[in-house]
Amino acid sequence: MKSSTLIITVLITAAICLAGCLSTLSKVGTGIAVATGTMSAGQAESVNKVAVAAEKTFQDITPEQEYYIGRSVAACILKQYKVYDNKNANNYLNVLGQSLSAFSDKPSTFGGYHFIIMDTDEINAFAAPGGLVLVSRGLLRCCRNEDALAGVLAHEVSHVQYAHGLKAISKSRFTSLGTVIGTEALKTFGPSQLAEVTKVFEGTINDITSTIVNSGYARKFETQADAGAVTIMTRVGCDPNGLKQMLQEMEHRLKPGGAGFSKTHPDPKVRIKDIESLIKGATVSAPLAARQARFDKAMAGI
Amino acid sequence: MTRKIILTIAFSLVLALSTTIAGQKMMSVQNKKGEIRSSPSPLGNVVATVNYGDRVTVIEEQGKWIKVSTADGFSTGWMDSSALTKKVIKMNAGDKNAEVAASSGEMALAGKGFNSQVEAEFKSKNKDIDFTWVDRMEKIKITVSEIRKFLESGGLKAGKGGA
Numbered sequence: 001m002k003s004s005t006l007i008i009t010v011l012i013t014a015a016i017c018l019a020g021c022l023s024t025l026s027k028v029g030t031g032i033a034v035a036t037g038t039m040s041a042g043q044a045e046s047v048n049k050v051a052v053a054a055e056k057t058f059q060d061i062t063p064e065q066e067y068y069i070g071r072s073v074a075a076c077i078l079k080q081y082k083v084y085d086n087k088n089a090n091n092y093l094n095v096l097g098q099s100l101s102a103f104s105d106k107p108s109t110f111g112g113y114h115f116i117i118m119d120t121d122e123i124n125a126f127a128a129p130g131g132l133v134l135v136s137r138g139l140l141r142c143c144r145n146e147d148a149l150a151g152v153l154a155h156e157v158s159h160v161q162y163a164h165g166l167k168a169i170s171k172s173r174f175t176s177l178g179t180v181i182g183t184e185a186l187k188t189f190g191p192s193q194l195a196e197v198t199k200v201f202e203g204t205i206n207d208i209t210s211t212i213v214n215s216g217y218a219r220k221f222e223t224q225a226d227a228g229a230v231t232i233m234t235r236v237g238c239d240p241n242g243l244k245q246m247l248q249e250m251e252h253r254l255k256p257g258g259a260g261f262s263k264t265h266p267d268p269k270v271r272i273k274d275i276e277s278l279i280k281g282a283t284v285s286a287p288l289a290a291r292q293a294r295f296d297k298a299m300a301g302i
Numbered sequence: 303m304t305r306k307i308i309l310t311i312a313f314s315l316v317l318a319l320s321t322t323i324a325g326q327k328m329m330s331v332q333n334k335k336g337e338i339r340s341s342p343s344p345l346g347n348v349v350a351t352v353n354y355g356d357r358v359t360v361i362e363e364q365g366k367w368i369k370v371s372t373a374d375g376f377s378t379g380w381m382d383s384s385a386l387t388k389k390v391i392k393m394n395a396g397d398k399n400a401e402v403a404a405s406s407g408e409m410a411l412a413g414k415g416f417n418s419q420v421e422a423e424f425k426s427k428n429k430d431i432d433f434t435w436v437d438r439m440e441k442i443k444i445t446v447s448e449i450r451k452f453l454e455s456g457g458l459k460a461g462k463g464g465a
Contacts, residue, residue, distance in 0.1 A: 063332050064354070065416040072424055075433045083435045090442070095452050098444045102344035103460055105366070108385045110333045110354075114439040132439060146456070177415060189419060198423040201416050205424075237459035288457040 060174060061166055063130070067110035070130030072205045073165065077118075077126050077134055077213065084119035084137055092298030093117060096146065097133060097153045103235040104154075104228070106161035113157065117302075123250060124260035125152060126212050127159040129166050138260070140302045142249040146295040147242025147287075150233055155243070158228030164221045168211035169204050176200045216264030223266075223274050230278045237285035244279060247272050327360040329370070329386040332410070336386070338379035342367030345450050345460070350377035355391040355412055 061069075084090070097115040101107060113131035118124070123138040133156045143149040159165065180196040189197055211217065217225075230240040251268040254261060265271070331352045339346030342364050350372060352358065358370035361378065368386060371378040389410045413419075425433065453461025 060415070062410050062414070064334075064412065065414075067334070068416045068418070068421050071433065071436050072421065072431075074439070075431045075436050078435050079431050094442050094444050095448060099449045099452055099458075099460070102449060106384045107344050107366075107382045108333055108337075111440055112334075114442055116435065116439050132436065181415060194419065194423055197415070198420050198427065201420050201424055202427075204416070235460060236453070237457075237461075283459075285456075285458045291456045294456075 060177070063110040066163075066166060067130045069166070069201075069204060069208065070111070070128040070132050072201070073128040073208050073212075074126075074132040074134065076205060076209045077128070080213070081118040081120050081124075081134070081136070084117035086117065086301055089298050089301065090115070090117055092294070093135065093149075093153070096150060097157070100150060100154045100232050100236055100238075101131070101157045101160075104157050104161045104232050109160065113160070115153065122258075122260040123254055123262075124264075125156055127156040127165065129160065129163065129208065131157075131160050133157070133160070136260070137302050138253075139250075140299060142246050142253055143242075143299075144245065144249065145242060145287075146291045147233070147239040148246035148249070149242075149295065149299075150236070150238040151229055151240070151243030151246045154229035154232040154238075155225045157232060158225040159217075159221070161228065162221070162224055164217055164225070165208045165212065167221075168217070169207045173200050173204050173207065176203075212264070214264070219266050222271065226271055226275050227278055230275055230282070234282050234284070239284040239287070240275070240279040240282050241284075243275060244272055328357050329360055329368070329388055330391045330410075331356045331358065331381075331385060332387040332389075332391065333385045336381055338370065338372070338377055338381055339446075340379055342369070342380040344382070345446060345453075346380060348446055349379045355393045357390075358386070 093115040098113055101113040109131040111130055111132075113133065115133045115135065117140065118134050118136045120136045121138045122136050123142060124136040125139050126134045128134070133153065135152060135156070139152060140149065143152060177197065177200045180193060180200065216222075226243065229243055233240045233243065247268040250261065254268065256262060331354055334354050336352040336354075336356070337348045338350040338352060340349050341347075352372060357373055358381070359373075360368055360370055362369040363383075364380075366383050367380045368383055369378070369380050370386075387410065389408060391410050391412055393412045425431065450461060
């Protein structure tokens, strides 16, 4: 073999080998952290190993798709509940809410976190996937201070960061979507394909909306959201006892068998019991009169 | 002559791939807008913004924060890892290569599946569902300095760099 031929062979072999390495490297860690955005690469890897099949479904939901799902879920909820159009109150809710979401495990989403008040006496709150959070006036009335409200908002942010909404989607939707679009790289759908995909989209929106409005999440998701709320509040310096006080107030106000939280959430007493050990010994910032003043001012009309 | 050309091509190929592996770890912005901050904190000043699909070079990782530089090299700073993906995001899908790469899981296609076209179709089928407030909600912008001021004036420890 001539030396030049040998060099060519060696170089080409090296190129093929490196290409192989590159492919392997880029595959490592391209797990569900991408889909849910809630886990570290290490956690995502371990989850990948134990639940490959279930994982695949969530891997298919990009943050962009989560954003479109969340927008329609929020729009469907706002068909049932009017918005409380008070600029000061809604602005305060967003400053507090975004101060909390910034310190969550998922500080950013495709379209960001946004908060709004629903004009209803019902005690209720919803977190649409991607970070659109809706809180009722009835629930705000259960909050006597900023820490209590922080408890409500941090709980909803936790539902977003753990992608609980997306987990309410029936697995069959993913199968249907996969059948329609497959690995299709086209960005624009043809008419029949669009009709099919929209049908799957409607089903997806319905799965999530009916879960959060009617049936409620599984108790383990609510417990996880309360624990997540305590973590976020502690990071920011809010007193997690605020969440407990809010739940105590809610217990007084909730009507058994009524709408809202009484049918979708565990009994406040149960939730309080679950968070007791978590809030013990939390280091919090000293309460300032300035915080109570700004809370009272923003919530004056509630 | 032909040998020389083949040799040059093969050599360039090795060089290109080696550079990618050894030096540059790249990631893509997976949110509509990505903010690059002066420090690894949600309260760090925003020094630059990047767009969906933009590629950034990873310099350093610190927990959930990744130090990156933009493709043009002009901006360097920290991004939270939830804004980034290891996948290449193909903005203008349509060619065969994109299809192959997408099915291998190394690439995400912007606009695949549920997208603005699907939302538009959903709206036209459900005219009673109003998106006005959803759009208004998204327009509510709170800046980093507003959050910092809010935390500081409330005496909250996150505002004192304690988080």
